[in-house]
Amino acid sequence: MKTRVPRPAAPRRPRGRPREFDRDRALARAIEVFWSKGYEGASLADLTRAMGINPPSLYAAFGDKESLFIEAVQRYHENVRESCPYQGEATARAAVERLLVELATLFTDRSHPAGCLAVMAMITSSTSSARLQRMLAEERAAARARLRERIHLGVKEGELDAGTDVAALTDFYVALINGMSLQAREGASRKSLLAMVETALRAWPQPSRAARRRAAAAA
Amino acid sequence: MKTRVPRPAAPRRPRGRPREFDRDRALARAIEVFWSKGYEGASLADLTRAMGINPPSLYAAFGDKESLFIEAVQRYHENVRESCPYQGEATARAAVERLLVELATLFTDRSHPAGCLAVMAMITSSTSSARLQRMLAEERAAARARLRERIHLGVKEGELDAGTDVAALTDFYVALINGMSLQAREGASRKSLLAMVETALRAWPQPSRAARRRAAAAA
């Protein structure tokens, strides 16, 4: 019995004519277009021009506009997660502060459109397909859950009172992040965003006397 | 010398065939459409269907889609101002609290679309005319200035420290309002919005010892 053993590890070149553009680079351009114009506001002509390709190439490589957008948003989220590893901070408070400061910086970075692509996506695809809506909601819910878990960890470790309303605290900072994104799109400066962050951190819960005693004992 | 004296006070019926629809009512319908779909997301077909009229009637009464939208946003702002007279509160702190609570309620009122039309407008008209952008920016700046002035009054009256960064405080609450609008559109409950408000009010500046002494003396 002859069994043909394929070599799955070998990244063999695909058969037909090779693609003439860099898929990753094209996706990066598409992200910028969606970022600045939103989903519905970005036309195929905008996209193909920015990506340097023609419509058939776009459709062969990415499926359709909606699939391209989904890929763009997912990669955007990956990029943000990588460039902002706030989870590693020692305390929940430091983690939140780092997240806010890094986002304030990101939202006003002149090397790309202002604000947050995810926030743009939320509004500019409001009349679009249910699949797209679901994916965007899941992505946002995941980001929110990560923040909530980090704060919750602070409660478990005694940094925050046991009675802390973690969900409310999370919602508050998520709302602030969304608001900061809008202000940035409106042209707000990095300085003013950082001032908002400073103000928002004043809302961080003061530890109770018991918690302070515990923290002092741990130190 | 015979001078013809017109009677400008008399609301004489206009000459031609009378309009068959209520202009104000139609504008109210248009507001709802823009509110739920945004500027670019609302098509003329959507608008004429909701308003119960045909395109020529819309164009005769409102000019074009952009003019209709401008009128819609302006009337929306008037409505919100009227329904939320936060300026009358005794202290700046109470005024901000009332503003936030009323907006949290408004954004989750089921008798109309969720969130804030002005926030929708900011994003869904990003690729539109400069005139529209300018008008929207002015309207937002005016609302922001009213809030800032109320807080500034709190400083002048000694409720807040003289060194208070009024602009930063205003920016912070405006950002939170924008964020709350987005959360509401995402489906957040009134309860969670009110929890955000409560958290945000913890960021309100604590008066200095001198200010507290002054307040106690005044009472």
Add this chain to the structure above:
DNA sequence: CTGCTTCTGTATCGTCTGCTACAGAACGGT
């Protein structure tokens, strides 16, 4: 009644949208 004006409904206009049919080009396999 006849003019004049203004609104209403039908039936489009030209443009832009997302998308694709098609023919040719560039590759690997045999």
Add this chain to the structure above:
DNA sequence: ACCGTTCTGTAGCAGACGATACAGAAGCAG
């Protein structure tokens, strides 16, 4: 060399978009 496969550019599809031309209807003035 030849084939099958896959990509590329041109050129254009059907449909939705914002906006209008036009004819008739409904009011006033004379």
